[in-house]
Amino acid sequence: MDNATNPTIDTLAGATNKRMVVTGASSGIGYAIAKQLLAEGHDVIGLSRSAPDLDHPRFTWRAADLDDTAAIAGLAQQLGTVDGLVHAAGFMTTARLGELDEASGEAMWRLHVAAASALANALVPAMLEGARIVLIGSRVSAGAAGRSQYAAVKAAMVGMARSWAIELAPRGITVNVVSPAATATPMLSDPQRTSSAPVMPPIGRYVSVEEVASMVAYLLGPQAGAITGQQIMICGGSSL
Template sequence: MAARPPRTAIVTGTASGIGAAIAHRLAADGWRVVGVDRARIDDAAHLAAQVTLDLADIAAIPAALAPHVGAVALVHAAGVMRTGTLETLDPADGATMWALHVAALTAMAQAIVPAMDGGGRIVAIGSRTSAGAAGKSQYAAVKAAMVGLIRSWAIELAPRGITANVIAPAATATPLLARADRAAVPPVLPPIGRYVEPAEVAAYAAFLLSPDAGAITGQQLLICGGASL
């Protein structure tokens, strides 16, 4: 019997952090991984293809992903965090986060989902912060909006065998955390006494993309080291 060709997953934010960990994990699991990032990756042997794209440029997304229509999985891990208390919020920061976390996810899904066959998967990397956090109100709002999108799509796409879920980590040991405004948002370790590791989030994503997760859809799944307790 001929070997089944590898399934294709489009993963965003593959230059670093959670996105990079997911891309490596899926490639190790036999996926054909298309990496999307505004930074080009020099050490990209694990990627089947690279798309160098600033996802905030929403209008450019359909053409950039057109060669990869037929992917059966979309994992949106690219992210940016802007922090600040109510008195210091900058509307431009909110617009930037909305474009990347919500508008880009929508544009990618519109480009990819029509060609997905049964068993398609959408996974968005959200945040435990979607429940609210001091100094992160705009970030919390866009991550909560992401949950609304995913839950709505889960209902719409279920008859086609496509699942949609959010993975919501607590503070994760990534460059994004290192760049956070520590004055506005002091780092707090979860009860396990350490930050979540990107590889742990990647393992969760790999499971949600597997056949074993076919009955899981419309969920926000926490990986928070006990921070939600």
Template sequence: MDKSPHALVTGASSGIGAAIVERLLRDGWRVTGISRRPAPFNHPAFDHLSLDLGEVDNIANAVAGIAPTALVHAAGMLVGELGSLDHDDGTAMWRLHVDVAERLANALAPRLPKGGRIILIGSRTASGAAGRGQYAATKAALVALARSWAIELAPRGVTVNVVAPAATETPMLKDPTRANVAPKLPPIGRFIRPEEVAHAVAFLLSPEAAAITGQQLVICGGSSL
């Protein structure tokens, strides 16, 4: 029987999610990646679960047979600035960021072992950012969820944290529909790299991070200085 740790990672087909999958496979994890599109991994320790997370009523059944060591919710989207908000898109974004996190955690937390981990990918904009109000609100909600769940799960040795990067070099960053809210470069002179987010996630998943829970780790490139 394979004793390798097992992570369930959403948004596995591209961007931060794909970088996290790549890092964990390199570290000897088994990974089940959730995405609508096929994930770009041909690895014996990787399984792909094709699932549209927007169809939230299907989530519990889709993961019913999975008992992972860790849940990493990296799937995301970005819409809207004030004055041109699309409320349907805003609802879809809340559903993907927050409702999906709730449903996955609700289904999987009871099956997480001692030393289990939940990591939610947030954003440094969670405290507010011009042109990103709806997005920031969803990411702020993830921090509240993580802190609350951390209190509940700490007696079981399970940690819950948020990794919150500034603008990251992903397909979402290059989306032409975001031209009106294009982010400024951080003081380090470049955007955050997906693999840098993955490295932070890998640390929080490690035994060395067992005492870190209910926290938001911001990777800002100096933006908060």
């Protein structure tokens, strides 16, 4: 079916200016995604604890502590109807068996899974046909030594996204997970991951934030309407 006979694609393609929510917009992958979407002409609402260095007429920043999941519903109500949600906020702590920290595991769960769930639960009911949800996962979701708590959280994210995808398919709303390998962000040098150093992908360099942002932008666009419930790896060959 070409675009001329697909009203969903036609509608989305004709309305190039969308309202997108991006969490973790102050740095790293979230910041790169916000910049990419702004460059493509969208309105972006950035949610993060600290204000990003983004001065753009279509960018709005809202201070948000996504660790406080009870406050997310109220925050989401202030945002109004949005066309896309990107959950990029996250952090990783590493530890091997015998040294696992329960509090760290719970904190990662709250930010990566519970916050995404609370945001989607509040925003999705008002979303129109053709809206998009993209969660930032990790190649580690398949498992990695010294990262069991983080892997469990990211694996849960994939299961959650696939469940939402089948629920929302009748409304034309897609849900996908973009899972990069080691990406050139401040997280690579985070002292909390000293027990599990980043692994260089076979391509000989780390994934760039721009590469992740480009994939996310595509999944948010009109041509990705048939892609849903997928975990898309940007791993530089790490998963081979």
